[in-house]
Amino acid sequence: MLNQDIIREATRLTRSGQLVEATALLQRMLRGEKAPDPATPTTRRPALAAGREPPTIDAQANAETKRPRRAAQPAVDIAKNLDRLGLGGALRRVPPSMADIVPDCARFVEGVYANAAGSRAYRLFIPSGYHGQPIPLVIMLHGCTQSPEDFAAGTRMNFIAEEQTCLVAYPAQRAEANQAKCWNWFRPADQQRGRGEPSLIAGITRQIVRDHSVDPERVYIAGLSAGAAAAAVMGSTYGDLYAAIGIHSGLACGAASDLPSALMAMKQGGGPEAAPSDGPPVPTIVFHGDRDTTVHSKNGDRIIRQSIGRSRTKAKVHRGRVPGGHAYTRTVHTDAAGHGILEHWEIHGAGHAWSGGSPAGSYTDPDGPDATREMLRFFLEHSLQRRRN
Incomplete structure (x- = not known):
């Protein structure tokens, strides 16, 4: 089968509710393996019943998930899928201490x-230096x-926010909305x-x-992986609410x-380019490891291109190494006034993990530059008022 035929077949399988088969077909294509002839008989799964929540994709683990159902055959075990992909550790981690x-x-x-659209719980960090004075707020969207x-x-982030006296909120994705707790970006x-979810995240913020x-x-927003893709959505849809956004290992x-295009974008950095914005860019800082095998690092480049839109910027490249x-490689794009409005940190040798993070949490890489500190530094350089001037 040609790639276009594979994508068409995967789309057909998706629409008929056969998400496992569609995912496997696309993954074989992305690995360069020969896909089976679509005429070959296969075991068909029944289409989704009317009104049923559709299956969802795990952007961080690249695994298809489904809501549990009562049937003769057991439902897809998301934990086994994550283990097969080497990303199941977060499901069994001991919860971090306070x-x-x-x-x-x-x-x-x-x-x-x-x-x-529903409801979402969240946790809010309140720094010890907060005594009722107006302070910044950072929204953090977790990964799958x-x-x-x-x-x-x-x-x-709470420790850096304590130093800078910032509030930090962490919305929690519900397993009922996505079995792997991914934001449905x-x-x-x-x-x-x-x-949908953008209205819930904006509602929490407000x-x-x-x-x-x-x-x-x-007010700022950031995320990792599926959370980073959701943060990009928030920057595009609520640019009047957030002064800057941070995207770590995410997508534009x-x-x-849908599922086929999501897998393609994650693995190849593809997908349709968004129409360039006529207004000034929403200040954006991007971190991405160049050995990320879950979300291709080309997605970081695409985020920057989409952010620039029709604006004219000058780029300056800085290179360094964490001892x-x-x-x-840090690329800073400045506007006509010389203000840095976009930053792209490409971390050489890093995979799908929060750069400079702590092993107390999942999906972290302590050997990278400190994404948390750099992200908050970038945020505090920007405000909605500055964008209007």
Whole structure:
């Protein structure tokens, strides 16, 4: 089968509810293996019943998942799929201790937000230096199989935010929405303002702004993997709410619209290019390992191209190495006034993990440059007011 025929067959399988077969077919194609003849008899799975939640893709583990169902044959075991791909460790990790999550004297409180699209719980870090004065807010979107606590421990964002006196919120994806707890970045209904998961994430943000003393000019959003792709969606759909975005090992908004296109974008960095924006870019900082085999590093380049749009920027390249760790290439794009508005950190030799993170959390690489510190530094250089001027 030619690649185009394989994609058509995978799309047909997806529409008929055969997500396991579609995923396997695309993975064989991406590995360069010969796909079976579509005329070969196969065991067919019944199409999804009307009103049923569709299967979802695990962007971090690159595995198809399905809601549990009562049937003669057992449902797909997501844990086994993750193990097969070498990414199942997060499912069995011992939860991090509070000492790995929250600095002394700070707080990590629970909250929940609901609207017509559903509800999501979240954890909110409140630094010890907060006494009612307006301070910045950072929204952190975890990757697949992660939790707010795991993500906070791995990134150590709360410890850096304690130094800078920032609030940090961690929305939690529900297993009912995605069995592997991935944000559904690839579904058209979850790529639009005022709908689906974007409306829930924006709602959490606004609820915190309303309930605490937040500087509305300095609200930011970041994520890892599926969370990074969701952060890119938020930057594209709620650019009036977030002053800057951070994307670690993620994909551009609109890179995919279904399972086959998601797998293609993840593995090859492909997908349709979004229409260039007429306005100024939303300040964006991107981190990506050049040996990431889950989300191809070409996706980082695409995010930068999409962010620049029709704007004119000048690029300056910096190269360095973490002592005893990874080398990196940092490209800074500046606007006509000389302000840095886009940064792209390509981390040489790094895989699909948070650069400079702590082993207390999952999917971290302590040998990389400190993505958390650099991301927060970049955020605090930007505000909505500065973008308007």
